[in-house]
Amino acid sequence: MIKVLNIEAHEFRGIRDLSIDFGGENFAICGRNGTGKSGIVDALEFGLTGAISRLSGKGTGDVSLREHGPHVDSRDRPDKARVKLTVKVPNFDKPVTIERSVRDAQTPTVTPSTPSVLEALRHVALHPEFALSRRELIRYVISTPGDRAREVQVLLQLDAIDDVRAALQKIANACQREINPLRRARTLRHEQLLAALQIPEWSTAKVLSAVNAKRAVLGLSPLAAIAATTSLRDGLAATVSSPISRLPKAQAIADLRGLRALLDRLGSPGVKTQAEKALKLLLSLVSDPNALDAANRERFLTSALAYIEAEACPVCDTEWKPDELRALIARKLKRFGEIARQRTEVGKLAEPIVALLEEVGNAVRGLERYGSLLNPKISTARATRFREVAESNSKVIGSLDPLPEAAKALENFFAVPTDLLENLAAVESSIAAIPDPTDQDAARDYLTVAQERLQAYRDAAVAETRAEERTGLTRKVYETYGRVATSVLNGIYKEVEKEFGELYRFINRDDEDKFTAQLIPSIGKLGFDVDFYGRGFFPPGAYHSEGHQDAMGICLYLALMQHLLGDAFSFAVLDDVLMSVDSSHRREICNLLKQKFPKTQFILTTHDEIWLRHMKSAGLIAPRAFIHFRTWDVDHGPTEWEDRDVWEEIDAEIARDAVRSAAGLLRHYLEYVSAEICHRLRAPVEFRGDAQFQLGDLLPPALSRFGTLLREGKTAAQSWGNREEMTAIEAREAEFKSRVAATMVDQWQINSAVHYNAWANFTKEDFAPVVKAFHELLQSFMCNNEKCRGFLYVQPERDERQEVRCACNGVNINLRRKK
Numbered sequence: 001m002i003k004v005l006n007i008e009a010h011e012f013r014g015i016r017d018l019s020i021d022f023g024g025e026n027f028a029i030c031g032r033n034g035t036g037k038s039g040i041v042d043a044l045e046f047g048l049t050g051a052i053s054r055l056s057g058k059g060t061g062d063v064s065l066r067e068h069g070p071h072v073d074s075r076d077r078p079d080k081a082r083v084k085l086t087v088k089v090p091n092f093d094k095p096v097t098i099e100r101s102v103r104d105a106q107t108p109t110v111t112p113s114t115p116s117v118l119e120a121l122r123h124v125a126l127h128p129e130f131a132l133s134r135r136e137l138i139r140y141v142i143s144t145p146g147d148r149a150r151e152v153q154v155l156l157q158l159d160a161i162d163d164v165r166a167a168l169q170k171i172a173n174a175c176q177r178e179i180n181p182l183r184r185a186r187t188l189r190h191e192q193l194l195a196a197l198q199i200p201e202w203s204t205a206k207v208l209s210a211v212n213a214k215r216a217v218l219g220l221s222p223l224a225a226i227a228a229t230t231s232l233r234d235g236l237a238a239t240v241s242s243p244i245s246r247l248p249k250a251q252a253i254a255d256l257r258g259l260r261a262l263l264d265r266l267g268s269p270g271v272k273t274q275a276e277k278a279l280k281l282l283l284s285l286v287s288d289p290n291a292l293d294a295a296n297r298e299r300f301l302t303s304a305l306a307y308i309e310a311e312a313c314p315v316c317d318t319e320w321k322p323d324e325l326r327a328l329i330a331r332k333l334k335r336f337g338e339i340a341r342q343r344t345e346v347g348k349l350a351e352p353i354v355a356l357l358e359e360v361g362n363a364v365r366g367l368e369r370y371g372s373l374l375n376p377k378i379s380t381a382r383a384t385r386f387r388e389v390a391e392s393n394s395k396v397i398g399s400l401d402p403l404p405e406a407a408k409a410l411e412n413f414f415a416v417p418t419d420l421l422e423n424l425a426a427v428e429s430s431i432a433a434i435p436d437p438t439d440q441d442a443a444r445d446y447l448t449v450a451q452e453r454l455q456a457y458r459d460a461a462v463a464e465t466r467a468e469e470r471t472g473l474t475r476k477v478y479e480t481y482g483r484v485a486t487s488v489l490n491g492i493y494k495e496v497e498k499e500f501g502e503l504y505r506f507i508n509r510d511d512e513d514k515f516t517a518q519l520i521p522s523i524g525k526l527g528f529d530v531d532f533y534g535r536g537f538f539p540p541g542a543y544h545s546e547g548h549q550d551a552m553g554i555c556l557y558l559a560l561m562q563h564l565l566g567d568a569f570s571f572a573v574l575d576d577v578l579m580s581v582d583s584s585h586r587r588e589i590c591n592l593l594k595q596k597f598p599k600t601q602f603i604l605t606t607h608d609e610i611w612l613r614h615m616k617s618a619g620l621i622a623p624r625a626f627i628h629f630r631t632w633d634v635d636h637g638p639t640e641w642e643d644r645d646v647w648e649e650i651d652a653e654i655a656r657d658a659v660r661s662a663a664g665l666l667r668h669y670l671e672y673v674s675a676e677i678c679h680r681l682r683a684p685v686e687f688r689g690d691a692q693f694q695l696g697d698l699l700p701p702a703l704s705r706f707g708t709l710l711r712e713g714k715t716a717a718q719s720w721g722n723r724e725e726m727t728a729i730e731a732r733e734a735e736f737k738s739r740v741a742a743t744m745v746d747q748w749q750i751n752s753a754v755h756y757n758a759w760a761n762f763t764k765e766d767f768a769p770v771v772k773a774f775h776e777l778l779q780s781f782m783c784n785n786e787k788c789r790g791f792l793y794v795q796p797e798r799d800e801r802q803e804v805r806c807a808c809n810g811v812n813i814n815l816r817r818k819k
Contacts, residue, residue: 006086009043011074016637030612031629036638037605047085050105069102078103131573172474186460193453217443232451247373248445259363266414278349279410357394382419493519499559590618623807663759674698680793713813742773785810
């Protein structure tokens, strides 16, 4: 990956114009909520990927990059919203610049744009997970196994695994559902074949006997066997080799006789009795509104049960294990036990009626066909209407959906319209008038029809067999894929689990040095249990505090990134991800990032100044490698707690005679910088549990400690006989005392208010000297080198004080006396 050297943002999100020099090193961005920290994160993400994750995805509604990426005052000029990054690309000597505008987010200007540079940047764009916010972090820890699996697999770029698995399962289930309809079709074709062969049941001997008798009439040689490719018409003249176009009289008479028999069965006492029983039970359900509602619910749940495929509800896509979901639906169905029982009973009573209606429909299709073959043709429109009604009744009675329609169908299904019987009689009469065929014609018709139906049966049998083979194959592919994918994921998760445990133990080695964790993968899910002081494994949210959960989240994220990128893990943005970690572990997290990931550049944002100090004191960031935002407004964007920036703003307030505003600004800055000085100089400050320190609590200890350090430095220099060093310290001390005295306006004593009330009542002429005095006083705590201008600090941070120095080592006051 890359490291970021500099960022410039213009009219982008809440930023008007801002430039930050990261220098390719760790960097911190501090400020209260609402001061613009996340705008920098958005700018980094946009510059590297052309997207902003918080403006896309679930829950963003009408928010979009194009509409809401520019500053609100530039929303109609997306070309003005620009981000420019200067980055260091691996194995490339020169800095690379990437510039994007919101208008053309996916077409950045890259300089230089060599193939190796473009490939490196493409690789970065494929890993938007380099930017991590707390809302994303916590999804790794406190989330459902399914959500966690998706988040982790997306980060590891393994998300296609579950998509493929679900697709394979759907294919296997779809193949399985094809079998029953094809099986019924094969059965029907088998019955039609037997009817054409005029034999009661299939056996090779009976088929050969019937077929060879007809072949003998035509003078054809007998068939010795019935193979898969045997044609019953083998040897017939080419002129009749195509399907017959004339009407086979004997077969037609037999088929129409069968239709009459079926129509008679519709009105038979036995069928009517069966229908009346089913209808009576069904009407009791229809007449009861509560029962009807319950029946609808029961039908809905039963349908849902039939459509469970992947590990999700087939209705709302909520994640479920199939067995668990089926068990839940089964429990719900128990509530409708009586309704379900009655529906089942109705279904059983109606089953032979449904089968009869299907047979009638098939037989009527024969009537329609024969009517079209007559010369002249006979219209069978009345038969067609009846068949369509019969098929519709068959469907609604078979499904009992909806119940009122099913009841209506049961009431009327056996009514055979007179015009159908007239239609049937007309076709029968016309067929009877056809001259009887000769024995040879009858034999030829027999073989032709039988061959047609034999081929239809073979096709249906092949279709069923192929469906069964497809089902077996797709099921095997699905199971094999799931087994192999689970095995691979197990290996990956074991490595991540090990690395995660090591990172977490590093942070918590004081009380959880034996901590272990378990990542438990299953198809579509990833369980996550952690040890709790040797008492067992539990989800992180069960017993661990929110601070520990945050620490687990960052450790799991780092372990995943380390596994994914290895040495290429060179850049990460952590956006307020450790807001709830207790102070005792913040330093350890700093040490973790510094020691375990020395090749990674971390950009960290925080609203907690103490957390910022931990980063600096642990050496995670250099003394000047941070920016501190103090405020934000829509006209100017974020404003820094930066020395020159603050004094310029104070001077501007004085110039417009706004002394009260300037006084408040001065006081706030002095409180901020005094806390920073106390921290750097290890000044003793009276403890406050609420950490609400005022200026009077901070500035006097800072002044006192600095005076003490200067005296210790003089003593040490004198012990070593270093006259030059002693003289330099005396000069700094004299200047410091003079500047302290200048801040004592009218020799007032510094108190908790530091004369704020008096300041606010000054004129600008009165207040300007106060500002000048404090400005010069703070310079005593700083390096005079313009390239440094950093505040002095004591080394080491604990134990015996040894030196006072600055970042550039331009100031280095030795505190150790010669023994």
